[in-house]
Amino acid sequence: MNAVDLHRKLERNSGLLIFGILLVSAIGGLVQVLPSVLQDDLVTPGPGTQPYGPVELIGRDLYIREGCSTCHSQQVRPLLAEVKRYGPYSKAGESAYDRPFLWGSKRTGPDLHRIGGKYTDLWQRMHLLDPRSVVPDSIMPGYPWLAERAADADGSIQARMRALRRLGHPYTEAEIEAAPAALAGLAEVDALVAYLQSLRPPNAEATP
């Protein structure tokens, strides 16, 4: 039986056709994606990589809310020019606590994976609220509302940390208990600045 005859069977039986499509389209995923998902060392935290603290975690979720990764990547490629421009290239272990990953696909603005410590907190704050006050040519939007709202306005920080703990992030009960106090009095912009300042190579100094 040649291939066309075989196909005449397939195209006369809707059940077979559905099964055929499912089978043929699944092969690539099974061979290529499934092994990667089972490969633990892709998500084993690298040396110095810690789970986000409560303030940085809220900051990261704000980064996602505002769609920052639409224009900013967090992935320094192992190319001479990129390492010179941004810093050490990105490694898989650094993203072990990133749900979702924020590597991005577009650099309308610069990569941010090594931005931590390059500018002061005050500069970052002014830049977020009104980018053109510090970079006159910038085409980044301003985010004035970040200064007006409490960082954890809906009081969900503990729920967030517990959800991540269920996924394997090693938060202790004491850390979760202490989280609301760490966020007390902070505005959204403070949390986002803290997150941006935390973006640095894992073994770099803790303070700028």
Next chain:
Amino acid sequence: MEAVSPSPSDAPPLPKPTGGKAVAADRAAGGTAGERYHDRVASWLTAFAMAWSIIGMTAGVYVAAELVWPTIDFGREWLSYGRLRTLHTNAVIFGFGVSALMGTAFYSVQRTCHVPLFAPRLAWFCALAWQAGVLAGGISLLAGWNGGKEYAELEWPFDIAITVVWVCFAIVFFGTIAKRRIKPIYVSNWFYGGLIIVIAMLHLVNSLAIPVTLSKSYSLFAGAQDAIVQWWYGHNAVGFLLTGGFLGMLYYFLPKHAGRPIWSYRLSIVAFWAFTYSYIWAGPHHLHYNAVPEWVQSLGMVMSLVLLAPSWATLVNGVMTVAGAWEKLRTDPALKFIVLSLAFYGLATFEGPMMSIRSVNVVSHFTDWTIGHVHSGALGWNAMITFGAFYFLVPRLMGASLHSVRLANIHFWLALAGTMLYILAMWGAGVSQGLLWLSLDDIGELSFSFKDIMASMAPYYALRLVAGLIFLSGALLMAYNLAMTGKGRRTVAASPPATAAA
């Protein structure tokens, strides 16, 4: 040339419908007497798709303008680039694209099977629930509910709703196929079927997450694994929705409109299975030089190059089907759109594999070249073939001739000019970004600061805004033209061919 298999609708049906429970049951119920195709749901989906195209493209033009004048969000959250751009992609892909695919699938599956839709009420539910979902989803994006994964930004309540509607879509579509009176399943239905099945698989896996609040969840996958899963989804949403789904549209409307059967049945089989098999591997080309294993990247690149073969096999099949009906291009705007869409399909499916080559990707990755590539597919291929299908479909659904052929011709030139200008602007922007970012001077230091390179993009971004406006103005002409065509009319009743009744 070749033994031609079932042509879309008015092919002489097989002499006698053979066996099958559905046919037997239908005979028992008295055959096709009084049966009517359920076309109103297709009419409404056409209208919804047009509305989403205007909403989505307007959002696109606005975010393009924000890159030229960054303060025109006036400090409003919901006008902010990061949120509005997400609305733009969701409205055009899920609003415009899926509504158009659902509508044309409902229309064509009845005619290629010679039976009315299975479960027509469920079809209405699908159509309306999808609109409500995209609308509510769009509002949620503006409110800042964002899962953070590209082209899968909607948060978990919407992921569940999408799954429900999608299952209903599958029931209606495959239910109709199951009760068909024409034994062979026509090729357009393979592609629509592939769309339904593969998108379900991708969506279910990529959306796995633990909810925290109504508007926030955390992905089950982390870091590098999340990246691999996301681009398996992201690339194949493009593959099976924007390429495969629209190929289903092509395989029905092109032969129908050219009045000629598909050139090679054999080629359509080979192309379909090769496409379904190889597309799924190509996702990791979105992660070249990123922190994922080398073998995953290399495999993704090789399979992306392989993909050129089935993509162009379909292109050849399409062009050869039109060959011999070229004279219709002079008079028929709908066919013009379809043929032009084939040209852009060929361009985009050539450019994609080229950009997946690592040494090309070094330059193109993270730049506006990617945006240009997406739009040569989205404007040149997806939008154009949909426009062509709608210019053909709406007059038939409404039982009237097109309100204005002249306006449709003007639309054609606006669409072509807009798309070309868009692609050229983004090539210019993307290639210069890519090369300038990598440029080192004689002593090995960076030649240009990021800020200066970004500032040099201004003319390209202005040109892109003009291109978007031109394309949008064409779509507005079309919406007016179709609205006038259907004004005061209802969907005409159509029946399966009487000969189909045994």
